[in-house]
Amino acid sequence: MLEKCAELFTVFQVKIFDIQEEEIKDSDVLIMGTDGLWDVTSNEKAVEIVQRSLDHFPANDKSRLKYR
Numbered sequence: 001m002l003e004k005c006a007e008l009f010t011v012f013q014v015k016i017f018d019i020q021e022e023e024i025k026d027s028d029v030l031i032m033g034t035d036g037l038w039d040v041t042s043n044e045k046a047v048e049i050v051q052r053s054l055d056h057f058p059a060n061d062k063s064r065l066k067y068r
Contacts, residue, residue: 029054 031046041049057063 029050031050033041033046037046
């Protein structure tokens, strides 16, 4: 029984970034998701989804920046 329970535990990976020291450009995005997202979606696929969403707006459309 303990062997089965041991499989349920995960090791958390926490990264802390000081965004004040990063060179953030207007074209940068931050994708936040739980492990449920990253279990089924690769980094590349997540970027592709965001890029397709942003492509619906012209570059000079203020709606593109709505959730910044």
